[in-house]
Amino acid sequence: MTVVARELKASFAFVERNFNLTKRYWGWELAWLTYGVAGALSITLIGADQGDRRLLLTLMIGAIFWNYLGILFEILADTIQWERWEGTLEYTMMAPVRRYTQLLGSAVYAVVYGLVYTTFILIVLVLFFGIDLSRADLGTTAVFMLIGSLSFVGIGMMAAILPLIYVERGAQMTFVLQSLLLLVSGVYYSIDILPGWMQLISRFSPATYILDGVRRGLIDGMPVTSLWHDVWPLLVMALVLIPLGVWAFGRAERYAKRTGKLKRVG
């Protein structure tokens, strides 16, 4: 068996395991879905309240996308946190699997799960508000979600490090990272209203470009070919962030093994 085939097969272990877990915790999944729909709906209703169609769509996309990001983060960070809680972390870490394989498996599952979940919310909201998407370019939306996911997989890997290093509160610390991204990326407002220094930071958040691309595709029906200025930063970030994520994870693993932090307790 070649190395690639072997690692691909092993990465399927993570996809399959996560799928099985989702199946067993289906009650929770329903609860999360309800939570996601209700959250996105209430934010989008602000737009309806103002009687502004563009605001409504802007908020809807922001809310749905924010959900998607949260899911990617949560599943990737859970790669460590969940296993520590179950006590299986040591078994997974001692298996002959490369770390990028494990992260790849978790990432693939997170992206597929996140897309299914957010598509569902999108459909509910579109039906609820009777939104006409006939002018939208869904292809543009899909391209941005996929390319954008790559950068977020990189960031998610780095988020997964936190529970590896901080045994007790690591998972909660990923929320801090998320809220900072929320602040600077123009999820619910245009980044133009931010102070100059914040706008500078927002240039380094992949979410800024994804949101811009998705909005132009869904609201204005722009084809992806005329949005190259949003595409290339995402590609560059993916190219930097994924290797950086794998590298950082490896460093954190080494640290955890030196200080004895892989075990379930302290």
Place this chain on the structure above:
Amino acid sequence: MTISLEPRPAIPTLGREPATPAPVDQAVSGPSAGEQHLRPAVAALLVDHVTKRFVVGRKRKPVDAVDDVSLRIERGEIYGILGANGSGKSTLIRLVSTLLTIDSGRVEVFGHDIEREEMAVKRLINRVSVDAAFFKKLSPWENLVYAARLYGLDAGHAHADAVRILTRLGIGRSRMGRPVEQMSRGMQQKVAIARALLTSPTLLLLDEPTTGLDPRSKLDVQSFIEELRHSHDATIVLTTHDLDEAARLCDRLAILNEGRIVTEGTPAALIEQVAREHGQPPTLESVFMTYTGRSLDEDVEENASGEDDD
């Protein structure tokens, strides 16, 4: 009754070094004279002056959990590590399992250096710890398939093996589909053993596999370990703080005290030596007392947090 597992696959020779272990008989008896062309047998496990220190917070003083330990375990042996709670048994097992880095010293598994050839070593070993850790909502079967895939095994093949091993351990096929959390501790531990065996480890690390089990499960697990010696070409390292278990299962024993090995030998030789040199009653109990100055039930350190350490 014997279990019939598939014939063990050849040990993969990965990494740069051609470190294929010698055949069993040769490893046990050593190369005979006049056969100089044969390489000397490679140890199943070589631990060479290994030390591991934990620093927990700035206030507490560092713990030398494993302190200059050296061991050589031959292929096919069941090697026991006997020690009180907190003596460093689990730390030693974790060091060999690549779950902790070594501060100083060297570990080799069948000639593969654990740091330089980590992947090769990982393919050769597996570990069962005192807490049978599973995804509790998943079934034994789902847990085992997950483990099998991580080791590059095929799910169908793994299924047949898992059924065989679990049947032998008294767990019926019908239980394999229900969540692990519905099983007793004893059963969970058996599934944990099955999970480890599924990957055909050449070096099996059992970290207190029977601690906390009910007497019946304990006996089941012990006789299964005994069987493995015959049915399976595995080398086993077993940590325990049960003297009877050590006497029954182990070919050789080391006694670990505060991270250091204080004595090593076959159970019979240790008992005989203590009786002869110290005039003690011929039991493992007195061997332990003689070398550690305490009885096995005393904890090395009172754990203030009450953490139930494995």
